[in-house]
Amino acid sequence: EAGVTQFPSHSVIEKGQTVTLRCDPISGHDNLYWYRRVMGKEIKFLLHFVKESKQDESGMPNNRFLAERTGGTYSTLKVQPAELEDSGVYFCASSPWTARGEAFFGQGTRLTVV
Amino acid sequence: QQQVKQSPQSLIVQKGGISIINCAYENTAFDYFPWYQQFPGKGPALLIAIRPDVSEKKEGRFTISFNKSAKQFSLHIMDSQPGDSATYFCAASENTGFQKLVFGTGTRLLVSP
Numbered sequence: 001e002a003g004v005t006q007f008p009s010h011s012v013i014e015k016g017q018t019v020t021l022r023c024d025p026i027s028g029h030d031n032l033y034w035y036r037r038v039m040g041k042e043i044k045f046l047l048h049f050v051k052e053s054k055q056d057e058s059g060m061p062n063n064r065f066l067a068e069r070t071g072g073t074y075s076t077l078k079v080q081p082a083e084l085e086d087s088g089v090y091f092c093a094s095s096p097w098t099a100r101g102e103a104f105f106g107q108g109t110r111l112t113v114v
Numbered sequence: 115q116q117q118v119k120q121s122p123q124s125l126i127v128q129k130g131g132i133s134i135i136n137c138a139y140e141n142t143a144f145d146y147f148p149w150y151q152q153f154p155g156k157g158p159a160l161l162i163a164i165r166p167d168v169s170e171k172k173e174g175r176f177t178i179s180f181n182k183s184a185k186q187f188s189l190h191i192m193d194s195q196p197g198d199s200a201t202y203f204c205a206a207s208e209n210t211g212f213q214k215l216v217f218g219t220g221t222r223l224l225v226s227p
Contacts (some may be wrong), residue, residue, distance in 0.1 A: 004157070031212060031213065033213060033214070035217075040219070041219055042116065042118070042120075042216075042217045042218055042219045042220070043158070043203060043205075043220075044217070045213075045214050045215065045216070048212060048213075048214060053213070056132075056212075056214060075136040091157055091158070092212065093157075095212075095213050097161075100214075102160050103160070103213035103215070104159075104160075105150075105154060105155050105157030105158045105159065107156055107157045108157055
């Protein structure tokens with residue numbers, strides 16, 4: 001069974017540009033989460049989808065970040081326009097619709113804004 | 115404000131030794147405390163988890179000790195091996211049924227041969 005897959009693995013963009021990160025969760029997992037780790041700091045929650053609906057987006061830093069989950073399958077996280085402080089590793093995780101189902105993480109996308 | 119504080123930031127242990135990583139939390143609504151292991155280039159993977167109704171949970175060489183009154187929990191790795199070298203994250207979540215995890219800052223463990 002394929003795990004959580006994220007694209008791209010790395011992205012280097014200039015300040016002011018737009019970047020879109022993609023996450024393919026494990027098939028059948030209704031819950032999808034985005035997290036971010038800024039260098040040396042903790043991994044921080046960004047938002048949570050249940051199927052195609054946003055359950056909790058309290059961790060989204062500002063309105064330059066837009067997350068979507070088309071048809072309850074894959075998800076995208078767009079940053080527009082990117083700022084230097086957006087650099088970090090963005091993780092996606094998915095879990096099944098069971099009480100406290102384990103969250104499985106993707107390998108992350110390392111975003112560098114220069 | 116960091117809700118889960120983790121220490122040490124890095125740790126070097128000799129092969130066969132015991133690795134100990136500590137975490138402390140503030141939010142008394144937390145009721146699920148997992149530890150994640152991350153190897154370079156990979157995402158975090160669940161290692162072991164505990165709920166506050168028990169004070170200790172052991173899985174193989176990995177043990178979580180939990181002190182509810184002190185709001186602290188720790189990971190012990192017995193007989194540490196070079197293959198255990200990784201970054202370890204403690205985390206916590208509230209009883210919402212979902213995996214909205216609050217992570218510590220991570221501990222980079224190096225087990226020397």
